[in-house]
Amino acid sequence: MKTYFRLLSFAKPIEKFAIPYVILTLLAVVFNTLQLALLAPLLTTLFASGSANATILTKPAGWADVTGYLNYFSQQISFTYGPFGALKFVCGVIVIAVILGNVFRYFAQRIMEDFRIHTLLNLRKSVFNNVMDQHVGYFSNQRKGDIIAKIASDVGAVQFSVTGTLQVVFKEPLQLTAYVFMLFSISFKLTIFALLVIPISAFVISKIVKRLKEQATMAQHMFGLMISYLDEALSGIKIIKSFNATEAIKDKFDSENVRYSDLGRKMARRQQLSGPVSESLSVAMVTTIVLYGGSLILNHQSDLTGPEFVTYIALFSRIMQPAKALTNSFSGIHTGLAAGERVLELIDQKPEITDAPDAVSITSFNHSIRLENLSFSYPGRTVLKDINLTIPKGKTIALVGPSGGGKSTLMDLIPRFTEVESGRVTIDGTDVRKLKMESLWSLIGVVNQESMLFNDTIFNNIAFGLPDATQEQVEHAARIANAHDFILQTEHGYQSNIGDRGMKLSGGQKQRICIARAVLKNPPIMMLDEATSALDTESEKLVQEALNNLMKNRTSLVIAHRLSTIQSADMIVVLEDGQINEQGTHLELLQRNGLYKRLIDMQTFND
Structure with a gap:
């Protein structure tokens, strides 16, 4: 985490981006969750319109019973304007919630993109400035290609994985919290059971991404070697041709290219495995919840109505999306942190030859x-x-x-x-x-x-x-x-x-x-x-x-x-x-x- 926070320090002033992003994301999460929560009153209105024994709802006593409030207000509108009037109202609110949720999400993404570019600008500037401040002898002991790779490739990896993860780490837990709150609002007992199942998915995913950071570090090192070989080949093309060494240089580059590609393939397989695994686990968990919750309703051991249970399943199926985004971000952050450590290593390199604290300027040469x-x-x-x-x-x-x-x-x-x-x-x-x-x-x-x-x-x-x-x-x-x-x-x-x-x-x-x-x-x-x-x-x-x-x-x-x-x-x-x-x-x-x-x-x- 020390590396992560050091990299974020290049985003200052963070509050310029963080405050509007937090506000817009909060609003986007609220309206995004409301879209699903409105399923309950929508289905209740439809089912109640054909039932002669519809229950008269009372205003919920607890503030946390969001679904109860939505059902109550829907029924009140139905009494005033009729079932079709209530249906039109609920559908209108759903459409407005979808539009507002997407508008707020769009502006939040724009701010995050500005934040990402701002961080990249400062980071790349700091790396290049520090390289240029090194004494001349420093470059005699360094591969030029490795320095180029750190400034170009590694900084890019930091941009898309570390700063991108910041967006996921804030937004997805917030969305996850909103969904969990709604699930508890509908059924406390069913949600407790569901939360006991979720850690199984997290454990499996953590096993998959365990070695990603180590592999990412090796991949960045190999990329630097390839850039060095490329630079040497382009700079010495006349010598290579004159000594008939073209094939040897090709073989040398190809050998390193194959090693880098093989490692990249292994990393990609490990990263891509997390998606299908989490998808399969999410389906298995939804199925488990349907069986468990359905058995409670069929055995009259639950107060859930049919519309509420359908809404619950819809919410629970969506809860896996932020959970999946989090697991994917944790697999991606290893690549970013490995690249970030190489970048910070370059930034932390202190010039061996510097001005003395009491150094003076010289303006002329006289003797x-x-x-x-x-x-x-x-x-x-x-x-x-x-x-x-x-x-x-x-x-x-x-x-x-x-x-x-x-x-x-x-x-x-x-x-x-x-x-x-x-x-x-x-x-x-x-x-x-x-x-x-x-x-x-x-x-x-x-x-x-x-x-x-x-x-x-x-x-x-x-x-x-x-x-x-x-x-x-x-x-x-x-x-x-x-x-x-x-x-x-x-x-x-x-x-x-x-x-x-x-x-x-x-x-x-x-x-x-x-x-x-x-x-x-x-x-x-x-x-x-x-x-x-x-x-x-x-x-x-x-x-x-x-x-x-x-x-x-x-x-x-x-x-x-x-x-x-x-x-x-x-x-x-x-x-x-x-x-x-x-x-x-x-x-x-x-x-x-x-x-x-x-x-x-x-x-x-x-x-």
């Missing part, structure tokens, strides 16, 4: 970035060891070295995408852990090897960090990035859609759009992570020229795979096994005849 005694490790592997490095304002610092030397990790530590293990990173003498991260990020522009673009227009991709940018500002940034000319050649210019992850553009074009995006942001610090390594020679030349334009009058930290692109850097830092092996200018490092010289010779030889 230098310093890395002091910096060390960092991944589980089982040390990446950086005792790094000391100063990056003066306005200078270009290049990081080079063998793969796995810690270059990208070092770059990620500056904007706190990853947290330092020991030592510290300072900007203008202030530890970055004492700065508000959003203000820190506002000073930094990033261009990675992988061009991350969005399925949107070229204009919106360039203006991503500055939504209020004008056409002139965007075009100016594109010119600096050597992108303006090819943009004009696209179908709709700056309003051309570039497709998923920019698939309609070449690698060099995508990279220049990313550079234009960084130019428009105009940050004082630039971080370039192998921004030209995946390009052909012609594209590399255009992109490198754009990068040179981007780095003018900025502090730049560059990771370079092609060493020819960073020979003009103010300082080159050579990393090997997580340590600074050597540092200096291009000419200084060549003269030392160390690791940098060997790397240059290797690339020259390969070229």
Whole structure:
């Protein structure tokens, strides 16, 4: 129940929906019950019209004898307007009760639908917001498909089972109570007997739905795996085709799909079994009541009249509908709670990297970035060891070295995408852990090897960090990035859609759009992570020229795979096994005849 109430907390303000829903549902239940209760006076009027020995009824003494009151008023109307007049009156009241009952039920359902959508909106917003607040390293340890499944599928399951159950849990017990009250009003003795039979149905149904929650949890996990496989297959379609791995990927997805389908089949069978079982049990119970009640009447052991007994049977047969809805909702709620626990698990995930309570904003960069005694490790592997490095304002610092030397990790530590293990990173003498991260990020522009673009227009991709940018500002940034000319050649210019992850553009074009995006942001610090390594020679030349334009009058930290692109850097830092092996200018490092010289010779030889 703790999970259930936590999920309902996303429906606040609940009273906005609950109060009108309760009022409308109460009215709907009253008129819905009245429809059946009026059967007694209707049948009494019909039977009495042909009987010379009709009993003169007196006004009931007890307020709970609803059927007695209805029969009494029906007979009074019959005395005044005749039997046919009474029949018309009773039929009219039944029609009005049906109309009003359905009108109130309709508006109650509308309010509940608004409540459901409102809850879904808040829940999905909270999940997505919390995911986006996680530090960058969090996503390295998570399956993207599993996160997508929680936001899409699990939240939907919560909407239709948990919030839907709330409607059933309030309305159906209320309707059940109204029916039971009417049954006691007609016959106390017969109702006591009937209530002893009902728990048998509840016991059988509870046995059927016992394992549904466990199966639902497993089903949601399998669905997340399928989404992950789907995402990987779509993202890596070229690699899959080139390695002739299409059939293997199909088999992998099909295997998981079969497991998920088999489990879904078992859950469906268990859920669908509750309906026929409860239906059969309800018929058996009605039959038992007819036999028992009929024997009492035939043996003159009951005060019930024929019309009252027929009304009683009609009411009792309807009592199984709310009881059945309750049992079905309890089987459905297990699926919703299992999904809800996965959603809440995502909401409860706390970011490992957050602003310190006394963090301050930084608005400018004036002197230098310093890395002091910096060390960092991944589980089982040390990446950086005792790094000391100063990056003066306005200078270009290049990081080079063998793969796995810690270059990208070092770059990620500056904007706190990853947290330092020991030592510290300072900007203008202030530890970055004492700065508000959003203000820190506002000073930094990033261009990675992988061009991350969005399925949107070229204009919106360039203006991503500055939504209020004008056409002139965007075009100016594109010119600096050597992108303006090819943009004009696209179908709709700056309003051309570039497709998923920019698939309609070449690698060099995508990279220049990313550079234009960084130019428009105009940050004082630039971080370039192998921004030209995946390009052909012609594209590399255009992109490198754009990068040179981007780095003018900025502090730049560059990771370079092609060493020819960073020979003009103010300082080159050579990393090997997580340590600074050597540092200096291009000419200084060549003269030392160390690791940098060997790397240059290797690339020259390969070229």
